[in-house]
Amino acid sequence: MPAKTRHNLLLILAFFMDLKNTIDLQHLPRHIAIIMDGNGRWAKEKGEDRLFGHFHGVESVRNIVEGCAELGIQYLTLYAFSTENWDRPQHEVTGLMELLVDTIKKEVPVLNKNNIRLHVIGDIGMLPESARDQLNEALQETGSNTGLNLIMALSYSSRWELVNAVKNIAADVQAGKVQPANITQDTLQQYLSTSQFPDPELMIRTSGEYRISNFLLYQLAYAELYFTNTRWPDFRKDNLYEAIIDFQGRERRFGKTGEQVKTN
Numbered sequence: 520m521p522a523k524t525r526h527n528l529l530l531i532l533a534f535f536m537d538l539k540n541t542i543d544l545q546h547l548p549r550h551i552a553i554i555m556d557g558n559g560r561w562a563k564e565k566g567e568d569r570l571f572g573h574f575h576g577v578e579s580v581r582n583i584v585e586g587c588a589e590l591g592i593q594y595l596t597l598y599a600f601s602t603e604n605w606d607r608p609q610h611e612v613t614g615l616m617e618l619l620v621d622t623i624k625k626e627v628p629v630l631n632k633n634n635i636r637l638h639v640i641g642d643i644g645m646l647p648e649s650a651r652d653q654l655n656e657a658l659q660e661t662g663s664n665t666g667l668n669l670i671m672a673l674s675y676s677s678r679w680e681l682v683n684a685v686k687n688i689a690a691d692v693q694a695g696k697v698q699p700a701n702i703t704q705d706t707l708q709q710y711l712s713t714s715q716f717p718d719p720e721l722m723i724r725t726s727g728e729y730r731i732s733n734f735l736l737y738q739l740a741y742a743e744l745y746f747t748n749t750r751w752p753d754f755r756k757d758n759l760y761e762a763i764i765d766f767q768g769r770e771r772r773f774g775k776t777g778e779q780v781k782t783n
Contacts, residue, residue, distance in 0.1 A: 538760035542590065543767055548720035550594035551587065551763075552742070554734055555579070557726025557750030564750075570614040575752040577622050581629075586756035588633050588667040590763075594716055595669055598734050602642060602676035616647050619673075623653045627660050634666035640712035641675030670716065677736035684710035713738055721766045723759075725751045743769050 555576060562572030580597065587595045600619075605612060630637060637657050646654070654673075687710050691697040697706070708714060718738045722731065727748040731739060745762045747754075 538757050538764070539590075542760060542763055544591065546767055547590060547592060548743075548763065548766055549592070550596070550717050550719040550721075551592055552596040552598070552719035552722045552735055552739070553583070554598045554722070554724040554728075554732060555751040555754075556724055556728055558752060560726060561750035561752045569611055570618070572750075572752055573615055573618055577618070579751055579754045580622075581626070582755050583759055584635065584667070584669055585633070586759050588635060592667060594719075595667060596640075596672060596713075596716075596719060596735070597670070598672045598675070598732075600641075600673045600675070601733060602645075602674055602679050603733065605645065605674070616650050619646075620650050620653045623657050627657050630657075630661050630669070631664065634664045635661065636664040636666070636668050637661045638668060638670040638716075639673055640670060640680075641673045642679055643674060645674045668716065670713075672734070675712070676733045678733055680712050681737065683712075707737070711737065718742065721745060721762065723747070723762050725749050725754050 558572035558576040559569040560572070561575070562569050565571070584595065600615065604615075627637075639654055639658065643651060643654065684707060688697060688702065688706070692699055713735070718740070719735065719742045722735070722739055722742045723745045724731070725747055727746070729746050731744070743766050745765055747758060747762070749758055
């Protein structure tokens, strides 16, 4: 059955049955990355402070992490705080850091209960000491879990990551550890923050913005991009299922022709 036809049938079925039951569990994206956008606008629409939106966004994180774990997704990366976010009003940044510390304290027992391992990527040195200490403790406490790998991108930007990788490669070239002529794509990937993870196959962005905002620029080269108008605090499992169903209806060619893909 052609992929487009199958996708249309799944969408029709989704109107009459539980969305989760329409997902093909044999063809899940191995790694999902999400830009959690719209907390501030969601709060503003309700006449509240932006931090009100961030607070309610935490519930969406819990719900989506649970949904991914239930499905058997192996990797989930959440863009929680970008390098550029440090330029936001000081009271918002302070509130976000306090929320981060408080959330980690509360969620570690839940992560352990659900066999979820926490990872962090980004310029962690920019975080307050209390946040770094809490993160390091959480990384240690969940380090032996073997289920979903939850990757939090904190104080992260892809341009920072790429510049950092180039600096480290240059240092190793200077030290004689790497020969310039031997540098390949695999070499660069080994110097990225995500070196231990596969590239995302599906990237989701909420709140109606159609850009990837300095997020995993190298790693998203062949990811399927999914955009939704739903604000992050309103994003729940059914929204996740819709994105996965959409992903499963796409033909992933990786530079090949459609005919080549069908014959493989």
